[in-house]
Amino acid sequence: MSESGNRKKGFFHEVETMDPDQRRAYLWDKARHILNVAGDKSGAFRQRMEKAGLEPGQIKSLDDWHLIPALPKKDLVHLQTAGPDLGGLLTCPTGRLRHIYMSPGPIVDPEARQRDYWGFAEAFYAAGFRKSDIVQMTFSYHFTPAGLMMEEPLHEIGCAVFPAGPGNTEGQIEAMTRLGVTGYVGMASFLKIIADRAEKKGLDLRKDFRLDVAFVAAERLAESLRTELEDRFSMQIRQGYGTADLGCIAYECPEKKGMHLSSRCYVEICDPETKKPLPAGQTGEVVVTPFNPDYPLIRLATGDLSAFSTQQCPCGRTAPLLQGILGRVDDIIKIKGQFVYPAQVAEAMAGFPGIRAWKLVATNPGGRDRLSLNILASREMDTIPVSRAFQDKIKLRAEIVISDNKADFSDAGSGIEDLRTW
Known part of the structure; x- marks a missing residue:
């Protein structure tokens, strides 16, 4: 029993x-x-630290932890x-x-x-x-x-x-x-x-x-x-x-x-490029140090995306909260100096039940970055609120393109494509 x-x-x-x-x-x-x-x-x-010109003794607190090169x-x-x-x-x-x-x-x-x-x-x-x-x-x-x-x-x-x-x-x-x-x-x-x-x-x-x-x-x-x-x-x-x-x-x-x-581990949410910690609420890469002395994977960069919640949990546990797994580093793009995450776009589109799928496409004609948000929806849909919701969430402008052809979208339905060339 x-x-x-x-x-x-x-x-x-x-x-x-x-x-x-x-x-x-x-x-x-x-x-x-x-x-x-x-x-x-x-x-x-030791090789990783030597390559960065560091010694363990230079890491004097958790405030210094980000100085250790991520793995x-x-x-x-x-x-x-x-x-x-x-x-x-x-x-x-x-x-x-x-x-x-x-x-x-x-x-x-x-x-x-x-x-x-x-x-x-x-x-x-x-x-x-x-x-x-x-x-x-x-x-x-x-x-x-x-x-x-x-x-x-x-x-x-x-x-x-x-x-x-x-x-x-x-x-x-x-x-x-x-x-x-x-x-x-x-x-x-x-x-x-x-x-x-x-x-x-x-x-x-x-x-x-x-x-x-x-x-x-x-x-x-x-x-x-x-x-x-x-x-x-x-x-x-x-x-x-x-x-x-x-x-x-x-x-x-x-x-x-x-x-x-x-x-049983120390967890950071870090900028995917610099691997420096980000404040609570910002999406970044999950970087983990498990406390395993036999296999010390210090600052292992998982490739997963998440964010720390700014809320306190009423259960009584005081450990910070992850807001779930929001995607993979491979799924994000950096455009005009800013990271764009699939989860952000999905959140912006969630307010429009008429949108059955979306695809964010980055191009750079003439060397200038351009974003196009393709949506699977009725051609009669008003795109102005969609554009406004995207800009409010992403802080970037995107051209809204309506399609009623499901074949234009991947089997997964939604995602980001980076078609830029250099």
Whole structure:
């Protein structure tokens, strides 16, 4: 029997509720330790610092952290093959690791021997998982760390785990109903497949299943899908953000105001070009330093775009909130000295239900930058309010071009194309 109690109350540890000054001191203490370990034992990190003309001792506080050159994630494959012990990125011999994984790329993802190495325990607790829950794990256990990465923190909380892995929908349904599974971990889209198949078999999702809580990741979670599944199963679904190289970065609490930064890493939102930190509210690249002394990926630039919220969360957690993943660095353009993000354009277009898709195109005829906003809509649509909404949000002018031909747009429907030549 699950000891679920109140799934919306409580904290996994005291760091989650530290006041801002305490939290900053805690983060600096952890970051300084990682800096010293990497400076002593990581040849790859020393080379990065030497190339920038820096020594670890010059980094005296988190205010100096941005001086450390960022490490683009796309560089990991090359660096890892440059020599033994993942090209000097590791600070211990490879044979002393607990697990070694390989993600697409292929990037090697080492797991050292610390408890809750990937740091997801506080995320699962915030999502509502409690001691004695029976949890069905549907992430893969092969090659990539997802399955074991998500299983370990559940053991820290005191849950029992059924390692189902992905696929085999019929088997998933049988296990869930037979074992009285109370928690689900995996992709929300797969949970919907399970729900649809179960109902086709004549099962009642509320009576024949005991699902109370789910933690979903690895894909963007549409709020409509979350609401649908929560209603159909009468359960609570929360999401997290992490990567195979970094582990947990941020996670939702019961309030769903954004994703709280994990206490096991230092996270910056940075200008995609300079990698210098941006103020709260501005969109930039997520740059992360996990506190893993055996694999100190200091200032790893993820390529993901997000922003810090300026709100405080009523849940009691004091960690800053990420406003979700707003796109990829590869999806943005810089025009007239300003970055333009797909999420900004989407927000400007959200007020016009008649626009079925959009495409922002940058050109530079005669060497002069020009923006064209192509919209899939009725040719009778008034474009003046559209132009005004775009300019208010983006602070740039764009020529509005109406098309009623869906073939003019990508399968994804909306996006940015940079057709400029130099």
